Structure formats: structure tokens, C-alpha cells
Amino acid sequence: MTSIVIGSWTFRAAGREEAWMEAKVPGCVHTDLLRNGNIEDPFYGTNEHRLQWIDKQDWEYAAEFDAAAEQLDDDFVQLVFEGLDTYADVTLNGSRLLSADNMFRIWKAEVKGLLKESGNKLHIRFRSPVNEDLPKLERLGYALPATNDQSELGGLGDKRISVFARKAPYHYGWDWGPRFVTSGIWRPVRLESWSGVRISDLFIRQDAVSAEAAEVTAVVTVEAAASGPSTMVVTVEGREHRLEAELETGVQTLELPIRIEQPRLWWSRGLGEASLTEFQARVDKQDGAADSRTVRTGLRSVRLVRDRDEAGTSFYFELNGVAVFAKGANHIPNDSFVSEVTEDRYRHEILSAAEANMNMLRIWGGGIYEQDIFYDLCDEHGIMVWQDFMFACSMYPGDEAFLDNVRAEAEDNVRRLRNHPSIVLWCGNNEIDSAWAHYDENGGWGWKKDYTPEQRESIWADYEAIFHKLLPDAVERLSPGIGYWPSSPLISLTEDAGQHAYPESAAGDVHYWGVWHAVEPFENYKLKIGRFISEYGFQSFPEYRSVRSFAEEADMELLSTVMLAHQKNGAGNRLIKEYMDMYLPEPKDFPAFLYESQILQAEAMKMAIEAHRRRRPYCMGTLYWQMNDCWPVASWAGMDYFGRWKAMHYYAKRSFRDVLLSADRTGTGIDLHLVNDLQASLQGTLKVSLLDFSGLTLAEREVPAAAAGGQSRLLLSLAGEELLPESAASDSVLVTAELVAEDGSLLAAASAFLEGDRQLALAPASIHVEEIEGSGGSRFRVSASRLARAVWLQSDREGIFSDNFFDLVPGRPVTVAFKALKPGAVRYEAADAGRVTASSMGDAVKALAAKG
Template sequence: MNNRSYVINHWSFKACDETEWKPARVPGTVHTDLFRNGLIPNPFDGTNEHDLQWIDRKDWEYETSFELDEAWFALPRLELVFDGLDTYADVTVNGVHVLSADNMFRVWRIDVKPLLQQGTNKMVVRFRSPIAEDLPKLEGLGYDLPAPNDQSELGGLGDRRVSVFARKAPYHYGWDWGPRFVTSGIWREVRLEGWCGPVIRDLSIRQDRVNASVAELTAVAEVETAERWEGQLRVTNGEQTWERSVVLEPGTQAVEVPAVISEPKLWWCRGLGEPAMYNFRAELVANGGQAPLAEASVRTGLRDIKLVRETDAAGASFRFELNGVPVFAKGANHIPNDSFLTEVTDERYRHEIASAAESGMNMLRVWGGGIYEQDVFYELCDEYGILVWQDFMFACSMYPGDPKFLDSVTHEAEDNIKRLRNHPCIALWCGNNEIDSAWAHYLEDKGWGWKQSYTTEQREKLWADYEAVFHEILPKAVERLANGVAYWPSSPLRRLTGDEFQHANELSGEGDIHYWGVWHAVEPFDNYNLRVGRFMSEYGFQSFPELKSVLTYAPESELALESDIMLAHQKNGRGNQLIKEYMDLYLPTPKDFKSFLYMSQVLQAEAIRTAIEAHRRNKPYCMGTLYWQMNDCWPVASWAGMDYYGRWKALQYTVRRSFREVMLAISEPESGPISVSVVSDLQHPVEAQLRLSLYDFQGTLLKEQTLEVRAAADSVVEAVVFARAEWLEGRDPRQVVLHAILEIEGQAVDSKPYYFASAKELSLPTANITVQEEAGSGGSRYTLVSDALARQVWISAEEEGIFSDNYFDLIPGIPVTVEFRRRGGESSVEPFVAGNPGKLTVRSMIDFV
């Protein structure tokens, strides 16, 4: 092969109205280049965000020089390839304009051979201010478009919200968990590619029929050639080879090669089997030749994934089936890991996906206000067996519908579907986040109050523009390119009907649901038990990160709920006060603000535990629970279970217990007996022993009962029901705890405490906890014992890492052994490595009140 590829590095940057060039990092952003050059302070510190809003008003330019030897010019085609330009960019090569880019999510490829020269070549990329670019579009439209998360006031724009006009990550303009940093920059790789003869532009493995017996596949190669060419297209997976003769005409064409694999190793998500992967390579070989003239390879898994929506007595199902097996989706919503995307290393991605796997998840939703993630994200989801619900990048806004915008969206969809379609993790393409329910076109008194601000003519125009994107362009692109993966127009949605039955309602019995009554509507936690839909794709509750993380953006003097810095790092309006209001309802009063941080995490974990257990208890009516949210893009008080630094909150440990394959769930309706259920996601029946033990807070065993439990495959069984009085027998409900433990073949698979009074009412004793290192563990395993009930025991380590369990209750006489695993780091292939945590600090709730 004579094809060549060269990554272009060594960039400098400056503001267009300045003269001094500074070193730049590509991929990168203006903000991070300014920070690295000492020209701005850390954007995440204190209230610095407010002082850095000038950056997006300027135009910026990047330049580089690169050397080409004569060998390059023997190739008939030389192309510049930009994998990502953020966002409005003009590119010149040796002083000649070659490209005007206007979509962050697209790949740009330009033939530049006539402009290049042997020796030194110069390239300049000039980024136009996205604010200056889009304000005229808003003025030309004549009316605002709804975009409530666009923090235009912070950006000095008043109520002029321009985010919807840019095909750029929506969260860059702010969100209710993220800052407003409207970036510019070369955010993905830049290459020069040279080629001659035919070239394979894209290789897709279409999975026509896949089951345990056979995989009937079609390798589809997109081939470009400048001249007519005859030869063979050969496809191999390392064990088998398939080929066909081809005649290529000048231009681009798709060439298909059928392939059959008998008894394939299937790709499974976590909990159902191993995520087996295959490598496929396609080669173009000239007639009579042996060496390939062009080649391409992909790595994929063979699987059959379906979204099943079948009418039933309650409405219609909403579940995923993988290789014919129903999947109860357990997971969370993913947002970008940083406000500055190029700061996210492969290690940070691995830490997130490994944390999801460690937490028992089998699905992540890539939410529509961020980005189509980097390749490594999906590669890791493939590797760890994590299904991906993939939104297109539209969220909580109405968008324009002019021909240029629609054309840009069409190319964006094509680029990203083609890039991601070989990943077996992709389970669904979803048009947008919350727009159908926010606008609620067919119900005058529903929605978010948007449409009432518009005339009838404007409403119809906005809805027609909406339908052009989400009911025409995107579903057609998915049908044509996504190799059979389903499309869902908007989340949440009941079904696509074109009438009032389309818009989501948590009690409708069909579609997916975003339930925010708890939190936004200040409803009680118990409402999680009442508001259960067929698939819970969003719900959540906030907390603060731990003190170590808070101190990275706030000094000790600012550790107060309503301090300027604490409010700057709380993007959800009344968020801090909401946490306090709920805490006043459910938990003891913390003794100071540092204790408040801890207690907020305990509160968040209790809320989401209640929700997850309710959703899993209602299987198979409910077949998915994805809480909001997995991660953070900066250090902040938010709904995340894992903070910006990757530190697990109490929520992440609670989720890990709540997503166990076999789980105990204890519930007590307001008027009714206490119920203990066993939820099993195992694909085979289980026989278990359930032991219920009542203790006082000093560890005295007051009563005990053992029951045999049989659970069918993939089922929920109510193991026992009893009245409170039956176990309390007149004892003070504030001073006893019921401990439930479930054993299978003598091994504990889950255990749970149950309290007969709220955490706020419990008479917690002073607890002394002893910690003993396990012999032979190399300092990685420790056994904890308490002399009195210790609630929400928090073990913190000097080293960064995770424990096998944390934020658990210690009942006297029942030891708990935990293992510490250090975070692997950039140089490690393992995300977590058993090791010494350094100094351990162990505290429980009594220490914070």
C-alpha cells in the first residue's frame, strides 16, 4: 500500500486581535490553552467562571507548519482531515481558504494537494466567536427559542439564548449541574492523508441474523477510487475468509460481502454472559496480486438487540432484549466528564466505565446535551458489557428548521451513526432529551409552559421544524445506517401517535419516564414507590461531593451553604436549600457544614436506593432504571454518584448493593404490612435461605426467623409479609433494627437493615469501631467491628481508590470485611488494583450530629 497518514502537531494560538503567539495543545480548547500559558486562573476555582465569560466573545486562531518530502507528491490525492472542529472555523492552507466548518460533531475532509508544496507548509484555523456568529440568527428569527438551561445571563447576553443555533455541545452554554464555558478549539485529531488507487473509507459489519447457531453477516465496505479498478475484496476474521470479485467505477460505492459464522460466540451485557468480540479485516487485492492495496479493520461483537414494545393489559412494554433474553436495564445517565473535553484521558474514561461495571450496571445513557462520545468510551462499554442508550445531541430546547441547519443535522447524524454502528454496546438511538414532553404540542395545559408564549402560526412552525429533525431526518438516518438498532424519537415519550397520547405520563403504562417529583417538586421519597413506569430513564437527587473535593474549589472560609462559592458551584437554583429541606425531613441535623457534606450524601443514597428497589420490585412491568447521573463535568454539588475527581459518593456504593443480581427489598406501604421481597436477575431458579434477626442497638439478639425462599429465573418473589407489631412486640421502634440476610448455598448474596423509625427519630448510641487488618492481605483487607449500632459507616483512605463496600451499617457482633483497591492510574491496564489505602479514617453518623 502506498497510502500515508500524518498527524499534524506543534500548534500555536492567539486572539485574532492580538499579535503574540503562545504554544497550544491540539486536541485542545482555547480555555485550556489560556490556562496552561498562565493567562487565566483555574476556571473551576471559586467564582472564576464568572470572570472568564469574555473568552467566548473573541475570535481565536491556531497555526502550525508542517514539512512534506517529495514522496507525498507521488500520491494523486492529499487530504486534510479534521475529526472535530469546535465550532465555527475557517481553515487556510498556505494562505488559501479551504474550509468553513460549522458543526462540532462532524468530520471534515478536504482535498488540498494543489495547495501543498515540498518543504514547509502553513495552516491556520480561525475560530469565529460562537456568540457573535449566532446572535444575528436570533435577531433574524424575530423571536426566542426555548432553551432554559442556556445561562445567557451569566454570559452577559441577558435573555438572548443562542445555544440552539450552534451544532455544538449544548452543555457548554451551562446546565443545571454545569458551568458556562463556551469553548472553541481543535478538539479532535488533525491529519494529512495521502492515497492512490482505491481506498476503503468505511467498513461496517451488518448483522442480518444472529443467534447461538449462526451469525449471518454482511461486510459492507465503502470504497472510493479515482479510476476504474478490478480486483478482489477479501474479508477475514482471523479464522475464516470471504471474498468476491469487484469492479469499481470512479467515485464512491458500497461493496457487500456475505459472511456466515457457525455457532458464534455472542456478545452479552453484564449479568448475561461474556462480551465476546471479533476482529474483521477487509482488503482490496488486485487480480493476480497478493499484497493489499487498501485495507480497513473493525472490532465488533455479534448480538441481536431489540427494543420490545408489545401491547399488554397495562399498556405496552418497554424493554430491551439481547439475543432473545429480556434485560432489566440497570444503570445511569452519562454526561461529559469535563467542561473541557480534551482534558478527559483514557484513564478517566476507563475509571468511569469500570466504576459502572463494579456497580453492577449493564447500561449507560449518553444524554443528549453533551457529545457523541470519544471512540474509547464505546470501546470500553463493548469490553465491559455495558449497553449504551445513545441520544442524538439535542436537549431541553426547540431548534431552528432552516435548510442549512437541517442539512448540517443530516450530515452530523450520518457521520456519528457510521462511526458508532460497529459497537455492539449500542442498544438504541434516541432523538432528543425531554423536548416532546416539554413542548407537549397536543396538550394545551401540559409541558413546561413554552408554547403559550407563541402565536398559533409560530407554534405550528416550531413543531414542523421539530418533526423535520426528530420524525424525519434522524429516524431515516438510523433506519438506513444503524444496522437494525431501534430509534426512539424523544425521551420521555409514550409512543409516536401524533395526538395527545404521544406525550409522556409516568402513570400511562407505556413508553419511558423521567420522574422528577422527588427533587424538583419536593415530593416525599415514598413517591418513588408510587410513580413507577415501564422504563425509568431519568430520576435523581443531589448531594455535595466529599470535603476533599470541595476544598479544591473553596477555601475553609467559604464552607457555608449560602456562601458565594458554594452557590456558584450549585447550578440548580434552590438546590442547596432543597438538600437542606429534605435533610430536615429525613435525617438528624448535622453539627456543622463539613458534616452537612457527609449527610447530604447519605440523603442522596437513601433517595435513590428507594427508587431502584421500587423499580426492581416491579419487574417485569418496569424493565429499566437509569438514575441521573453517573458523573460530573466539574467539581460541584449535583446528582452525580461519582464526583468530578472520580471519587465514589455514598450513592455509588448504595447503587452497587442495589444493583446486585439477587437483591433483598424491604418495603412498608403507609397502610399495610412490611414486605420482604427477593429480586433475581439470574437466568436460572434459585433456592435460598432468608434469615430475619431483630437486634437492639447494643447488639442483643431479640428475635430470629429463618425461611426457605424459591425464586424462578429472572423473577420477583415476595418472601414474607408481617405486621410491625409482630416483630416489635411493644419494644421502642427507635432502638431496634431488623437485619435481613439472604444466603444461597451458604453464601450471603445480600443483606439489609430495616428500621421501624425514620433515621431522624432513631436513638443512635455512641459507637466505637475497631479496624483490624486481615493477615496476608498486604494491607488491602480490613475487618470492622462496632460495640454499638453504627449507621452509615464511612471509610476514607489516604490513597485514591474504592472499597468493596462503604457507607454501610454495622450491627454489634456482625463484622464486615472490606477490601481497598487503588485507582490504577494512566500507566496501569487495570482500573483498580488491590493495595494499601494509606491512612484510614472511619466515622459513622453519630460523629456528624
């Protein structure tokens, strides 16, 4: 097979006699306009509001290309469009090829009869998504719920049309993202040709996998130009497996069972190596035609375990027979303009997940089915993927054309992704079952009240057609053995009120948003715990230099026009301030507010993560909202648009450690828990110290400690009167705990205050950062004159520290390393941090300098 990528493209507004401008493909009209100087930075200030005209205009793209001589001689020649966004009419040399209507599908057209040796003219007209879908709303006669569709910002009033387009839902706006309804060629366009025979797909179906043997089937889709005898050979780990077959003209599927003795298994991060195995299939016809294809997968058994137990019904993933506690976050697209996400940006995200001890990412249903590189990296780093289909927070039409489109979309994407061992679950949608709550008249988000009984039944029937029939059928047919979950969150498909999830559900998965949306206290994270918490979160701002990327110094105020434009959750800034007044001391200025917002978020997520982990095995998963951002904004993300780790990501790294010592401040004291996610048991000595803020040890205690593999245990409960000598004040002491192995090595550590941050006697501390000789500027020893709360190390170079936003006790210096991701590198490497500065909460707070 011969394949070339169609390169040089130009574009312009359709229907106008304007000059053609240079276009970048993959790309979109917004980024092409920006590169040509026709618009200003969409992310800066309030520019988003001034760019809403773009989606109401048709756009045209054109390319001229030559065909390779051998392609003209081949039997079959196709143009393959891996991603057209979204409504596109395609012609070649003046002849119509196809009309596309789904961003997520792969579109193909036979072009042998149209192709010339040179000067082929390819033209694509992208019809306005707004103008295309407004008539569909009119024809339906009533609006479908689409809570996050920012139609008002787009100049459409209450006409929410996102549900009619098979296009990334977040393009229409979300409560963390802007409204940029794009058009363009977002994945490559290729000219492919072949003669004789072609392998168009190779799927390694994993029938039964264990440590003793892997029983797999190579499922090979073969296209033959003519019938005749052939030999198929599948090679794995140096061994050939053969099948003699009589090919028919056209498309057929060949299956070859293979047994691999004592396979190298694929494990998620923390449980073992993420071993990958390569399979090569080759088909040779007796007439001399031949083709081959290679895929890489990981051999593993995986299932979603939902068994009845004394508490309700379990919900966890079992990998190679081991129950896995899922630790991670929800992933959204890394950019509003997805073609701007480079491989290095993907690499930074997945390595950031691995560095933070995560073993799962949930690809949320309002974005895109991710690029191949995303899943490749998850495969390599042992990051399991919970994969949503691209439906979120809306009800959808169910006419025949829409269902056929969705069916083709599902088949394209399940087929494309099914060899990735990282994908452990397909989920139908995000939050729709609980939002509509069909079987609970008073449940859900209030959507049902706007419809007649007949309309309700029709809307729900359309929902069931997609999520209870069409999508699970596609998964079962094309990726057998991988679980399907209809909606997140959900208890079970009971067809009664017991179907719809709530925060304390004893079955299914849970999205808990009482903290944040309902302004419940952080402490409720310790009370409202389900079997698997697949969403929860709290907002913060990015750091000052990231905020300055979209705002001027004059905009540095919580209620400024620009700051509100970069806060898509209507009550967001108010809620951050309201919670800050509850939990943290008052910041002295706006940069300090930005910093404290990150500490506030981090403390909330630490409380949630560790509460969930302490409840193992009742709770077996914690995925916070959200991993990343698609533009610079105040949001729930743990790292900002530029990939800079917020305090939360550093906190998560500590709270996600495989061996966790968790210090839980109770109403009367502190409980110390040991959580062991490893398969092997642990034992050692728990050493507990009470220190004052000058570093003086006031009391010490040691007790033996142990935990079996996969166990959470309460090691020690300390009441307030045990902890605090009469001479000490509760606002000026710190409890530290260390779990020390028999050989003296440190297995885990934790600390806790007896009072909340708002009550602590904080003051500025003198923090000393000393470069370690011989480290090339990559390692530092950090010490403090008095307790320094949430020490923030900053470098003038991009990278990450091995630890950050940590508490620093006098006499107990901390050594940190600085690492950076070099272009094309597969891991973070030691790097020169340049100038490093340090500050703490004592430096940020207002009117506390005299305390302590």
C-alpha cells in the same frame, strides 16, 4: 494509506498583534489560556463569572508541518479535521480550505495541489460563537425556548443563542454545569494520503444473530483511483470469505454475506461474556494496489420491545432473545473541557459502572457524541448504551441550512459508531416532546404560551422535520436493526395528547422529577413507576476534600457566594436542606452536612432503584440522573468530578446486584422481596433477625425462598407487632435478612430499620479498622461497639473500597478491600490504602451524643 497527526500548534487572540502562545491540540482556548498563565483556574471560586469575555473574541490557531515524501507522491492527499469547535475558517499555505460550522462533524479537504515538502502553514480562525449566532436570533424575530442556556451569566441578557449552534449544549450552562462557551481543535487533525485503492469504511451489518448462527454482511466502502478487477477478502476467526469485484473509479460499496456457525455472542454485564469478534477486510486490485481495514464488534441481536399487554405497552430491551432489566445511570461529559478527559478517566467511569453492577449508560443529549474509547470500554465490559442525538431541552430552527447540517452530523456519527455492539438505541432528543407538549394545551413547561398559533405550528413542524423524519432516516439507512426513539420521555407517536409522557405512563419511558423539583416525599418513588424510568434523581454535595478544591474554609457555608456559584440548580441548596430536615438528624457542622447530604441522596436512590426492580416485569429499566460531573459542584451525580464515589454509588452497587434482597419498610412493617435478574432460578432459605443496637438478637425466623430467572417475588411480609417485642423500642432495633443457598453460601442480604433515620436513637460508635495481615494494606476488618449507621471509610489515597457507607452491627464485622486503577490498567487492582479512617452518622449528628 499514510497518516500523520499535525502536532505543534500555537494560538492567540485574532485581530491583535500579540505574541503567539503554545497550544495543546486536542484542546480549547480556555485550557490553552490557563496553561499559558493568562487566566486563573476556571473551576475555582467564582472565576467562571470573570471568564465570560473569552467566547466573544475570535481566536486563531496555527501549525507548521512537513509532509512525508511518500505522501507527496500519493494520488490523493487530505487534511482531516475530526473535531473543530465550532465556527472555523481553515487555510493552508494561504489558500482557503473550508469553513466549518458544526462541532460534531468530521471535516475533510483535498490538499494535494497545495501541499509542499516542508514548511506547510495551516491556519484556523475560530469565530466567536456569540457573535456568529446573535444575528441569527435577530433574523428569526423571536426567541426559541432554551431553558438551561445561562445567557444572563454570559452577559447576553435574555438572548439565548445556544440553539443555533451545532455545539455541545451544556457549554452554554446547565443546572449542574458552568457556562464555558469554548472554541478550539477538540479532536486530532491528520494528514492522510493514498494511491490506487482505499477502504474508507467497514461496517459489519448484523442481519440475523442467534446462538446457532450469525448471518452478517460486510459492507465495505472502497475508493479507487482507477477502474479494474479486484478481489476482496474478509477474514473472521481464521476463515476467509472472498468476493471478486470490478471496481469503478471513485467511491463504491461492496457487500459480502458471511455466516458464522455457533458464534460467541455479546452479552450485557450479568448475563454472559461480552465477547468481541474481529473482522478484517482487504481489497487487492490486479494492478497491485491494496488496502485493508479491521474492525471489532460483538455479535448480538437486540431490539426495543414495545408490545401491548394487560397493563399498557411494554418498553424493554431484548438481547439475544432475553428480556434485560436495564440498570444504570445517565452519562454527561466528564469535563467542561472535553479534551481534558484522558483514557484513564474514561476507564475509571466505565469500570465504576461495571463495579456497581450496571448494565446500561444513557449518553444524554446535551453533551457530545463520546470519544471512541468510551464505546470501546462499554463494548468490553458489557455496558449497553442508550445514545441520544445532541439535542436537549430546547426548540431548534428548521431552515434548510440547519437541517442539512444536522443531517451530515447524524450521518458522521451513526457511521462512526455503528459497529459498537454496546449501542442498543438511538434517541432523538432529551425531554423536548414533553417540554413542548404540542397536543396538550395545558401540558409541558409553559413554552407554548409565548407564541402565536402560527409560530407554534412552525416551531413544531421544524421539530418534526428533525426528530420524526431526518434522524430516524439516518439511523435506518446507516445502522439498520438498531431502534430509534424520537424523544425521552415519550409514550408513543400518536399525534394526540396521549403522546406526551407523565410519571405513571403505562407505556414508553418516564422521567420522574416529582421528588426534587416538586418536593414530593421519597416514598413517591414507590408509587410513581413507569415501564422504563430513564431519568430521576436527587442532589448531594461532593465530599469535603473535593469541595476544598474550589472553596476556602471561609466559604464552608450553605449560602456563601462560592457555594451558591457551585450549585447551578437555583433552589438546590434549599431543597437539600429541606429534605434533610424531613429525613435525617441535624448535622453538627458543615463537613457533617456534606456527608449527610450524600446519605440523603443515597437513601433516596436506593428507595427508587429497588422500587423499580421490585416491579419487574412491569418496569424493566431504571437509569438514575446522573453518573458523573463535569466540574466540582453540588449535583445529582453518584461520583464527583474527581471520580470519587459518593455514598450513592456504593448504595447503587448493592441495589443493582443481579440477585437482590430488598427490604421495604411499609406503614405497618417490612416486606422482603427477592429480585432475580439471572437467567437461572434460585432457591434457598430466608433467615430474618431482629437485633438491637448493641447487637443482641431479639427474634429470628426462617422461611424457604425461591425465584425463577428474571422474576421478582414477595417472600415475606412482617407486620410491626410481629417484629417488635414489648421490651424493645422501635427506634433502637434493626431487621436483617439473609438469603442462604442450600450449600450454605450467601446469595443476598438486606437490612431495614423500623423508623426513619431522623427518629433513630443514634450515637457515636467506636469503630475499629484492622488491617488484615499479609494483604499489603489492601484488606481490612471493620467492627463496631454499637450500631454504626452508614459507616464511611476514607483513605488518604485515591481508590475505591469493595463496600462503603454500610451499617455495622456489633458482633458482625465486615471485611472490605481497597482497590485502585493504575495508569493504563484494565481493571481495579488491590492496592495499599495507606491511612484508613472510619466515621458514621452518629458522629455527624448534632445533640444526639446522649441518646441510646
